[in-house]
Amino acid sequence: MNIKFGVLTASLMLASAVGCVKGTVFPEAGTGPAAEETVTVQFNLLQDGLPESRSSLGSGVESLFTGAVLAAYDKSTGFLELESEIPAEKLGGSLSISLRAGVTYDLYLVGNLRLLGEDGASELPSLPPSLSEIESFSYRLDGGDEGGGLRREDFSEVSRWGIPLCWSLKNFIPRSGSPVDIRMERLFSKVVLTVDHSGIAGTDLEAFVNGSVCVRQSNCLLRPFSPGGSRASCEEDIMEVGDCDASMENALRREYVFYVPENRQGELMPGNTDPADKDMDGVEAACGNSGISRLLTYLEFEGLVSGSDVGLEGPVVYRFFLGRNAVSDFDIERNSEIHVTLGFNPGSVFEPDWKLDSEGLEDSRRFYLSGELAGRLPEGKEIYVRKNRPGTFRLNIDTGEGSPDKFSSAVHVAGDYEPETLTELAWTGDCWAAGHSPEHEPRRLELSELGIEVTCDNGVFVFRVTDTRLFVPGRKVPLKFRLFPGGIETEATIVTAEDIAVTVDQGPALNEEFFLGQKRSLAFKGFAGSMIYYAALQDDVSAGGGGKHGFNRQWKTKPDSSAPFPACALDGAGEPLLPYQDYGAYEGQRLPVTDRLEMYAFYPNSLDSPGFAAAEGKVCICSEDIHNDGLIEIPVRISKPWFECPAGSPDGILIPVDGKEAGLDIGFYTAEGGEPLDRSDFDRELYELLLEPQLGWDASEWQECVRIADDMKSLCLVSTTLDGRKIEDEFQGVQSLGTLTVSGNPYTGLYDVSEDIACFLSLPEGVGTVRHARGKDFYNQSGMKSVIRFEAQCVYAGGDPKQVDLSEEGPSVTFKAGDGVTYGPSFAFDYADGLISMTFDESEQVKESSDGEFVPGGLLVPYGQHRLCFGVTNRWDGRRIEYGADFSVSYNLEVEQFTVFSPKRYATIILTGAKNAEYLKRYGETVDEAALYKMLEAAGSNEWNFHLVVTGPSYLLGGTYHMNRTKTYNIPPCDFDVKFFRSSADKWTEELADAVSAQQVTTWLTSLRFHKDGTSVGVTTDDVEITGSRYISRISIISDFLGYIYRDERFDFID
Structure with missing residues (x-):
């Protein structure tokens, strides 16, 4: 805005001097100033010679004069002395008024103001009666009621009555022959607006057309004689519209004149240096948001953008506050002239400011980003760039609905480009600018530092990762593109992201x-x-x-x-x-x-x-x-998986009771002859719904306990009970279950095959008797690794031998050690080729108790009535189906002599087997008596030692001492006197025992016999009263010497 301040002056030409007194105030006759000497004063009303200007108030309003009133106030009294009305024709002429000589006057004049009656009559307003009220004298151009049937004129009536005028002269003393020139001042300011739009339209007169100019927020409160001038102090003092040119002539450059009532608001933005800040927001901010902006007069210009082929059409409105300068002052002074030049450039059309209202401007240009599938992208769209997927978009320019894309015809320019006219079309971007200068492409440089290359082909932008070493996910780089003229912008943000x-x-x-x-x-x-x-x-x-x-x-x-x-x-x-x-x-x-x-x-x-x-x-x-x-x-x-269902076989299928799958060869394959598909290859629910083959049985109720196994290639028994009944109570060996019909699942209609298959149930069963049930004189075997094996046969057709579990029940020789634990034999079981084996291996038996005490585990051999149990456990319901074979284990026992010495006068001869003698010789000298007695037993008995008689040698029969309580027996071979060798010795020593034993080539005693009730029964017997065990089937005496031991204490074998 260019503002030029000048003084709106009036040159009034002298005309004839004619005066008319509206009203004169005089004191009573003979006492007041009328009786004093008077002086006639000539007042000249001077006329301006300015050219007429066009305005909404009329082309001649500036020089229009319709009358005035002149008032003279006696300075000494402060009262109005006379008031004289000046008619319109006196302009340029003169009038004479008589005033008292020697009196000092203050003179005041107002002109072109009227009070209007309803009948069309009008009169000049009166000035106040005293000087004290003259400064506050006011007139409102609001058409308001004045009383007495009169009203004030409004602004539109200024065109009829003229621009309000005023004049004053203080301290005037009348003198004859001294005329007074009255140079009236207008209470309005003259605004000369120059509109120049050559910068926006070039030489195209139709590209930008002038519309209208209006003065907004004019002051209607006139104070002609106020020292501070006229100013609006509240919103009631404001007229929304003042002078206005509603249909401006169009031209590239032209002046327009407007008249604006005085509005002395003063300097409201001291220190401001930017004209762009002299707007509504700026003045409110400077004045504490007091609402002052609603009392300030501004100029509003509206133009029309048209005839442009770049997509711009419609009104644009500019607003500018008036004042002494363009940055801080808001004074509109009376009788002054303000020059404003309104020049345009393409950028000014688009400035988002109060001074400009472009809401009516239809900018049909569209500058936006789009995607191949997404269409137009939202403003600020985030564009993802990944190593495996570049970011991309298209930059679009069109000038209206249905117009072709103008991108190819738009000029690619650098970032500092300034358009010259509205008819241009150009674009730039901070990642892609003409010339590719780094200062104009900061974002391209930022992207390259992330390993991203930018390319553009006819508006299609591609952001591709070319250096993965630099690429970092999670970064954001904003992009901005600008369209000229107007600087329209569209934005996007590059986002670096993980691979999709x-x-x-x-x-x-x-x-x-x-x-x-x-x-x-x-x-x-x-x-x-x-x-x-x-x-x-x-x-x-x-x-x-x-x-x-x-x-x-x-x-x-x-x-x-x-x-x-x-x-x-x-x-x-x-x-x-x-x-x-x-x-x-x-x-x-x-x-x-x-x-x-x-x-x-x-x-x-x-x-x-x-x-x-x-x-x-x-x-x-x-x-x-x-x-x-x-x-x-x-x-x-x-x-479709290939479904294979075998043809029925006359041999049928054996289904083991242990739940093992019996081959059915029903299943699914990737193709005919292809790879098998396991049930786990399918979804469980979906397999059952779509694929699981259907089973149908003919009769047996136990068939409902059978189903196809998970591998889809076999049948299995999943339950061994039915309605509380056990399968082993109703089946044994191999039994028919009836006929199974296997059909494809009907859900999809794709599997319509069906086959009948005979099915049999298989349970284990024993066949024949237990073999090798006799002990084979185990107690007479020598060595420490003896083995006893018992065998039986078990038939389990179609079953897995590994699923057969074995156990043994029956009497067992036990030994309770000092740790309180009772130890028994340990057996090993095996099942192969239908043969069940129970094995007692001496080397695998317990040898020590938990506290390290000797345990004669190798002599805890089985005997008596046994049951060999074999069975299988169904893997689905966990039940065990058990069968067994009963057998009895007995022994043929051969016994020989063994001696126990101690530091006493007696030694003990016992009969025992060779295996027992081996244990006695190895452990008998140190073990406790419980273990010693256990090592003397066979099959749980040593009763035979109490049924022996001896008849030789002859030297034993005389003079010996014995502990036999029954004299009817011959001397038993349990104890004999030490005097047999050395009559002088009174007890046994280890040396004496060694010497005596070494001289015994074969036996101590001869002619040993078993006896019962005093009667000899010979050297061999099977009488259980002599053997002491029904599982010793025969016992025989062998006259051999098995050895001896020496113990520190007496061993009382016979109580």
Whole structure:
């Protein structure tokens, strides 16, 4: 804004001197000033010679004079002395008024102000009666009521009555012959507006057309004689519209004149130096938001942008506060002239400021970014750049609806470009500017530091990672593009992100060995969107007629027969309507990006059913951010697994009771002759629904306990009870279960085969008796690694021998050691080729107690009535089915002599087996008596030692001492006197025992016999009263010497 201040002056030419007194105030006759000497004073009303100006008030309003009133105040009294009305024709002439000589006067004049009556009459307003009121004298140009049927004129009536005028002269003393020139001042300011739009339209007169200029917020309160001038002090003092030119002449440059009432608001923004800040917000901020901006007068210009082929059309409005200068002052002074030059440039049309209102301007230009699938992108759109997917968008320029893209015709310019006219079309960007100067492409440099290359081809921008070493996810780089003229901007933000991926869980790709009954899961990574939308798109699946791309019968998202098949929405022509084209159509086919898309295969793509032929499918995936994530199409090919069902066999199938699978050869394969598919390769629920073969039995109620095993190739018994009954109570060995009919699952209609198979149940059973049940004189075996083995036969047709578990029940020789633990024998069991073995291995028996005490475990051999138990446990219900073989273990025992010495006068001779003698010699000298007695037993007995008689040698029979209580017996061989060798010795020593034993070549005693009730029964007997055990089938005396031991204490074998 260019503002020039000048003084609006009036040159009044002298005319004839004619005066008219409106009213004169005089004192009473003979006493007041009328009786004093008077002087006639000539007043000249001077006239300006300025050219006429065009204004809404009229072209001649500036020189219009319709009358005035002149008032004279006696300075000494302060009262109005006379008031004289000056008619319009006196302008340029003169009038004479008589005033008292020697009196000092203050003179005041107001002109072109009227009080209007309803009948069209008018009169000049009166000035106040005293000087004290003259400064506050005011007139409102608001048409308001003045009383007495009169009203004030309003601003529009200034064109009839003229611009209000005023004049004053103080301390005037009348003198004859001294005329007074009256140079009246206008109470308005003259504003000369120069509109120059050559800078915005060049020489095109139609590109920018002048519209109107109005003075806004004019002051209507006139104070002609106030020292501070006129000013609006409240909103009632403001006229919304003052002088106005509603239809300006159009020209590239032209002046326009307006008249504005004085409004002395003063300097409100001291210190401001920027004209752009002299606006509504600026003055309010400077004045504490007092509302002062509503009392300030401003100029409003409206122009029309038209005739431009760059897409701009419509009104633009400019507003400027008036004042002494362009930055801080808001005074509009009376009788002054303000020059304002309003010049334009292309950029000024688009400045977002109070001074400019371009809401009416229809800028049909569109400057925006778009994506191939997303269309127009929102302002500030984040563009994702990934190592495996570049970021991209298209920069678009068009000048109106239906106009072709103007990008190719737009000029690519540098960032400091300034357009010359509105008809230009140019663009630049801070990542792609003409000349590629680093100062104009700061964002391109920033992107290169992240390893990202920027390219542009006819408006298509690509941001590609070319150096993965520099690439860092999680960074943001803002981009800005500008369109000229106007500096319209569009923005985007580059976001560096992790790679985007859709991966398949639980198997290979969706078109590789994806079989009916299986499940695949799609997982999503690196998506910009938060929701995944999916469509099941099919090829032309119709056998005739239009394609039905939405007819998916291949897969669902739940293993539920009632669940719907995902589909693809179709448009009116039957063509696919993908999610990004209508997200609302896929509200039921979406999930959070953190979830997985479960795909359950219900039918193969090779499905050939009435009305539909084979079809290839795909799942189309996108997020709500289609631009950054794109449309991902994954081929889906579901295959039909090959079902193999064997022909019936006359030998049938043996089903073991232990639940082991019996070969049925029913199963699924990748293809005929292909690789087998295990049940675990399928989804459990879906397999049972779609594929699991159906079983049908003919009669036996136990058939309901049989089902196809998980591997789909065998049958198994899953329960060994039925209605509280046990299977072993009703079956033994091999028994028929009837006929099994195996059929394909009917759900899909794809498996219609059926076969009948004879089935038999197999339980283990014993055959024959136990072999090798006699002990074979174990107690007479020498050495420490003796083994006893007992064998029986068990038949388990079709069963797994490893599933047969064995145990033994029966009497057992035990030994209670000093640690309080009772130890017994340990057996090993084996089952092979139908033969059951129970083995007692001496070397595997316990040898020491927990506290290190000797345990004669090798002599704790089995005997008596035993039961060899064998059984199997069903792997499904956990029940054990058990069978057994009873047998008795007995021994033929041969006993020989063994001597126990101690430091007493007696020694003890006992009869025992060779195995017992080995243990006695190894451990007998140190063990306690409990262990010693246990080592003397065989089959739990040593009764035979009490049924022996001896008849030799003859030297033993005379003079010996014995402890025999019954004289009817011959001398028993249990004790004998030491005097047998050395009559002088009174006790045994180790040396004497060694010497005596060494001289015994064979035996101590001869002629040993068993006796019963005093009667000899010989050297061999099977009498249980002599053997002491019914499991010693025969006992024989052998006259051999097995050895001796020497113990520190007496061993009383006979109590």
